[in-house]
Amino acid sequence: MRTMPSHGHRPPTALAMAPDAAAAVLTPDTLRLLGQVCELLPGPVLDDFATDPARSVLRRAEVLVTGWGCAPVDEEVLAEAPRLRAIVHTAGSVRGHVTQACWDRGIAVSSAATANALPVAEYTVAMILLAGKRVLERAARFRAVRQAEDWLNVPREVGNFGRTVGILSASLIGRRVIELLRPYDLRVLLHDPYVTPEEAAELGAQAVGIGELFARSDVVSVHTPLLPATRGLVSRNLIATMRPDAVLINTARGAVVDQDALTEAAVSGRVRVVLDVTEPEVLPPDHPLWTCDHALITPHLAGSQGNEWDRLADLAVAELGRWAAGIGFAHPVRPEHLARSA
Template identity: 45%
Template sequence: KGIVTDAFWAHGIQITSAAAANAVPVVEYTLSQILFCLKLGWRHALEIRREQRYPGRHHVPGAYGSTVGLISLGLIGRRVCEMLRLFDVRVIAYDPFATPHEAAALGVELVALDELFQRADVVSLHAPWLKETERLITGAHFAAMKPNAAFINTARGAIVAEDEMIAILQQRPDLQAVLDVTYPEPPVPDSPLYTLPNVVLTPHIAGSLDDECRRMGRMMVDELARFLAGQPLHGAVTQAKEAISA
């Protein structure tokens, strides 16, 4: 976004991306947080630090039989689906572009966005930040979440109506939010996100950092070799795909 213009497509220039390589650590981060949230790990850990004692243990759903809701079945969402197959969880998803056939191949049930928030024990956001997705997730969605449910955002903060989310998190201390991204980023100095006891902030670390960037570089070197050899590009980006990508 912001680099590829219509002139690229008009001149038939091939575009490729290292998004698949960058997706790897995002999927790893997401999976770790989904499983930890299903154990109510953050809630227990933060309560112990705050109370300086072991509080009463809350009911822990764990992974077995729980429902994970994924918003978007793009590159990252699909890989999260594949990883979740290793665990005894039910996966539901909202993606207006996914077909029933694609969902069936992933072992996922497609549902409306409202239903996803109502049913999921953990909701993980993977949608791209587009004009159409700004403030897609509203306070009403958070208000409808199950008791002790969690919300994970590794996508973009602008997709969430953060003011509305904050209001519901203040009203419902049973909910947990794990936010690797915010809008603005970082949050303003007096943002309640810094102090809410049911919010965990990480500084946009889910994607490739430091040594992880070498994977992206390796992919691009391999792509160049494929291009020079006249072979199909693994990360090829089409104009249609670029229009609905972050």
């Protein structure tokens, strides 16, 4: 049985997220662990801060444990929460609910983005390796013909030995992908304007310009957060420079990519695509990518799901325990970093 050490101070804490998110992420065991490091305030999970029961809870809360579906913690909410000093988020981005008013008050914020980065990175690495062996296409062909493949006549470009993988952005996920790729015989390129060549080398990658990344890579994996400056960053011109039969993997946000240009390249057979995100998030039923032989579309499943939610919950419990002990968060969110993070 998991236990948490007692540090004396157990800050009054409220849960603020959509009820279905709370039910998925906060198991009875997690709630027990939270109860060891904080005083869980009675009442419903707060998905609407404007109700009388919510206001009553907010008046006592020193900490909010938030999750998917949390309403914005704005000036009006903070006026009802005079004791609030910390927000511990059980998911990744805090942009949807941590407002400027929180930063102005000096509220400490933690996020489970580091924990959520791991399954996305694992998905990415799996897709890189499967794409190198052309597993999906060859499996479909095998299912159709139901005959042994002449493996001695497999083209030389099939396989993962010495392939070049381009990572677009040294985000938490991008860095984790580079780390997980280290055991493989791959060349890793990285484009990130905030990372020096020396820092890229320490990560295990070669720093290159974005044009060189797309022109040289057998696989380009997109890990850029969606910001005003990155909308449409993967442009028609960049897609046009990709090597024939190269693969583009996107686990970031669909709007980072010029989807019309990517669709044309995939439908023509010039490139292959693996998309866990699209723009819009679910493509129209008649969109040509649904029936494209060179496209794999998954339903935004790369992030934490199922038993992976326990990793998010464990990190949140540990962060709350550290804060209650006066140690400070191991995974703080800094307002000065928000301009270039998800």
